[in-house]
Amino acid sequence: MKHHYHFNHTILPLEVEIDEEILTYKANIKQQQLPLAQLKYFYFNEPYATAQYELILAYENKKHQLQRLRIYSNLEEKGFLALIDFLKQNYASTDISDRSVEEAYSLLGSKNLSLSVIFSFIWGSTVIVALLLLPLLLHGLESSTPSQIPLDQISQSQHSYIELIDAQAALDFQALVEQNSVLQGNQNQAYQKENPKHTILFPLVSKDWQVHQEIVLIAKFTGDIELIKDKNHWFGIVRNRLWEGIGEQEKKLMLKQNLRLSPQVKIIEIDHTPQQELNIFLLIFGIYGFLSLSVTLYFKFKNQEAQKTKIPLNPNQDREIALDEDLE
Numbered sequence: 001m002k003h004h005y006h007f008n009h010t011i012l013p014l015e016v017e018i019d020e021e022i023l024t025y026k027a028n029i030k031q032q033q034l035p036l037a038q039l040k041y042f043y044f045n046e047p048y049a050t051a052q053y054e055l056i057l058a059y060e061n062k063k064h065q066l067q068r069l070r071i072y073s074n075l076e077e078k079g080f081l082a083l084i085d086f087l088k089q090n091y092a093s094t095d096i097s098d099r100s101v102e103e104a105y106s107l108l109g110s111k112n113l114s115l116s117v118i119f120s121f122i123w124g125s126t127v128i129v130a131l132l133l134l135p136l137l138l139h140g141l142e143s144s145t146p147s148q149i150p151l152d153q154i155s156q157s158q159h160s161y162i163e164l165i166d167a168q169a170a171l172d173f174q175a176l177v178e179q180n181s182v183l184q185g186n187q188n189q190a191y192q193k194e195n196p197k198h199t200i201l202f203p204l205v206s207k208d209w210q211v212h213q214e215i216v217l218i219a220k221f222t223g224d225i226e227l228i229k230d231k232n233h234w235f236g237i238v239r240n241r242l243w244e245g246i247g248e249q250e251k252k253l254m255l256k257q258n259l260r261l262s263p264q265v266k267i268i269e270i271d272h273t274p275q276q277e278l279n280i281f282l283l284i285f286g287i288y289g290f291l292s293l294s295v296t297l298y299f300k301f302k303n304q305e306a307q308k309t310k311i312p313l314n315p316n317q318d319r320e321i322a323l324d325e326d327l328e
Helices: 078-090 101-108 113-132 134-140 185-194 248-255 274-308 317-327
Strands: 003-009 012-019 022-027 030-035 039-045 053-060 066-073 161-164 197-205 214-224 234-238 260-270
Touching: 003 066, 003 078, 012 066, 012 078, 022 066, 030 053, 039 101, 053 078, 053 101, 066 078, 113 134, 113 274, 134 274, 197 248, 214 248, 248 260
Parallel strands: 214 260
Antiparallel strands: 003 012, 012 022, 022 030, 039 053, 053 066, 161 234, 197 214, 234 260
16 A cells, blocks of 8 residues: 655655555655665654754665665644654654654764754855955955055055055046945035045056056045045055955946056055954954854754753653653
8 A cells, every 4th residue: 555745845845655665755856765674763853953854764775784864844744744653653663763862863873964054054154254354364464564665566566555655646536436426526526525534436646647548556545535635645455365356346437537447457445454454354253253153052052952852743652661661
């Protein structure tokens, strides 16, 4: 007699068919068969860290090696719970659902994928965040003394924290980063009057620079523009580490002004220091690391608490275990 059990995991429809001691697990076009005569253990793991059921079936293959089939289900799926009842009624001797998670997984020669997946995601994303922040760390580890670089050598320079003493701001060609646009004349003056502290882009050029000449360095400045109008001494962080560089949007803002940009054009954040870069790295990574650690400890604590109060699927199971102990 065939038995069919239909249920879902997330939005995926699944089916288990049992026919003459052969259990067939069907997930879309994927099928896996398990000979129930070789079933050694099955473990029904109730949800404690994620909103799903987990069934692990362990059986011996022809080489007497232990193999496993994992089946997941959404909560309260009648087909899945009916499958558990069938196994408990017909293969009770292989049921280890009353064991602790650690003991059961040890017998199964497996590990808790629910927590493993969660922890892998948490710490994997933490590593990704660290990699994304790596340029900040590299800038932060630079010497606190800026390197003096002539403007005409900026394209070949590999220094990050630099000082320029032979450059001036071409503020007639500035672009507003906040509005992602270029404002001219009265519009520009009106905006600056209303927003004294804002972020702008402008070329840094030599004193004898002409409009038809290429731009090799774009400055990014946040603050009151009045402070830099007559400035000729600059320092800051050049974005030249790993994948850093001038962004496409920043290039477009400069090209809108009919400027010629050098193929090796670089961008410098004015008044930024290595210590500021390091502080930003530590702040962002520290917050993310703290959250990751907190979530990890939360799930581990929740897992431990769940094992202390684990409720079996069969409400009479605890009483039956107690009776067995009394008989012994």
